[in-house]
Amino acid sequence: MEQPLPFLFPALSVSELTRYLRQLLESDEILQDIWVRGEVSNLSRPTSGHVYFTLKDASASLRCVIWRMNAGRLRFDLTNGQAVEAHGYISLYERDGQYQLYVDTLRPAGEGWLFQEFMRLKARLEAEGLFDESRKRPLPAHPQRIGLVTSPTGAALQDMLNTLRRRYPLVEVVLSPAAVQGEEAPAALVAALKRLYRLPELDAILVARGGGSLEDLWAFNDEEVVRTIAASPVPVVTGIGHETDFTLADFAADVRAPTPTAAAELITPDMYDLRLQLNERASRLRGWMQSKIHTEHRHLAERARRLALLSPRRRIDNDRQQLDSLIGRAERALLAAIQLQRTQLTGWQHRLNALNPLAVLQRGYAVVYDRNGQVAHSVHQIQIGDDLTIRLKDGRVDASARQIHLYPPEGGATDER
Template structure:
């Protein structure tokens, strides 16, 4: 039993907590519900239970987040919350650590946001399989944002600092107000049809949810999804999340971060080049050193120091082959002459007349054998024929009738049992020389019983 890997409760709880903390789906989750058991701790932390009609979860909002609240949380209040889900190790229960909280009473925009998010999510617009990779070394970076604003300035300054080889093309758009969504859609389509844009940044600076609402419009989401260019969404600040963030190929927390994501850093590229250069020099140096060692080893090797010893066995074999060839040149003509004399003697002793006599004698012998075999086969076949005739004669019904037997027919078929007959029935009796008709007067079985 001591060999089994039993865990302590603390170790198991820590393991489960790490699983919760590593799950990206438990980071920055959006939850709405009703507050209950609200406790405002003197330290500034707020502890409460967030519930609905079927479930509840223990929650905590620490002082650093609670100080930004514009209202006082109370029991029974419906709220909209963002936060992280993790394990509280002391009790082993999972809890929601709240980062932001807003009353649910202002929720028309939030409700529309959630409904559109759910609808587009079911269609698959957020699936990772549709996400395109960003180019490593883009030649042209497109930007869809306001022509005058901090976002375009931050993007341009960042790209010029990090990767001045890239060209920046602005596709100006209205990013706030009722005309913002159509303007953004038009700018995205214009960039998509340009033909030379490698990566496209779509976004604006921070603001309220009303200011950023154009990036939550369905038309903008579908325009981003349909665009063939990899798109980086850079809307608002790090805590702002829009539908455009989910549909885009990448999400950046700020426009500056989007520019950093779109192009590589010149310093990093130079460092990578230097690393590759050092690696190549090191590999070549190591290879040259190894080849030099191999050269020295070959130069000091035994075969190169004494080359005549290397091919001496082959010289000896060549001399042996030459001797064998010379002996064969003398022996073969002599042997062929002896064979010729022997064949000449055989031909002289084997005349055509002798061959004819031998053939005639063989023909006579074969003819006699064939005659004997044919006569024997005829006798065997005659014997088989006579045996078959005797057997057919013995089995012939007419032969049995010559001995006094007869065959009884009833209604044209052979009657072979008295059970098929009845008194008064007319029967036919087949004799040797004809047929006689008779009528049954009585029927008696072999047991003497009358039917």
């Protein structure tokens, strides 16, 4: 079998390979909209206003960046050792060949405990069969009376009433108001549901509220609320939060809608459907146009995504980080140079001290000055009766030459004057 020659496949440069890997990361939809949980370490806040840190757990770490604009919107002070959940997108910092998370939102990891409690209670109720598909009931095709459990002051109520009025104005809506957030909400929801259970000729119940965090929606994860929904004598439709929000009340209901408005749409027929069915050709044309628009929208979204990948903003973001890195290196180099000069200066001071003739006085020696104030190097400079000055390490002594002893050469006799 003939093997391909290796030189037919040109080698990529490091820059080309790194750029290709960055494009791969940025083309992944999951990595461009992701939450990551971990502990903050190596937190750095340079003068640029950007924030750099590392998210770590027991076995891995991930470098993270928050640009100055997003850092100013943090709702809490970020500190080392803090457990957080970070949202953003994954990309590659080309200069270091390092993938990192570009963070746009941070939240304390305490909400993770709520999710664990959610999963624990879900598993227990699911084991009891409370969420079995066999318990689900079909919705009535043409309901005449609908019960509605929601906040009387929330925007979701008006959205649902407008939708019901638009889609099926013949239906009667009975509002059973309840708090949908806070400590009093679970008991209020249970009471509101039980009031509807006592009404005659009720066809279905709609339980809804607008979007919010996991803590905001927590009342719909209350065990008593879930059990009360499961015990409903009529089908229940839930429309709680946004499309990505799931509560235990959704699993206990007969039908779960992604939003309150969608729940109102599911529970009622659309009076315009008959008109659409009577005109098949118009329906086909409308369907073709919707399909065409959807296809063009996808094409436009794909082009917009490709354009975003080529945007100079990405390069500017990388250059910002590189500038921060260069500033840090310059500061470290300057400090090192100052330290080196300081060390050299200390060395010169030690050498000057060693060469200082007065330093000898510290070892017990003295310096003698003759009557002219000159240092006496020989007894020949001194006459009997001369006034002398003797310099010691901590002062001086005034003296007078009473007698002079001249040391002879080796082996000679001492000469005295």
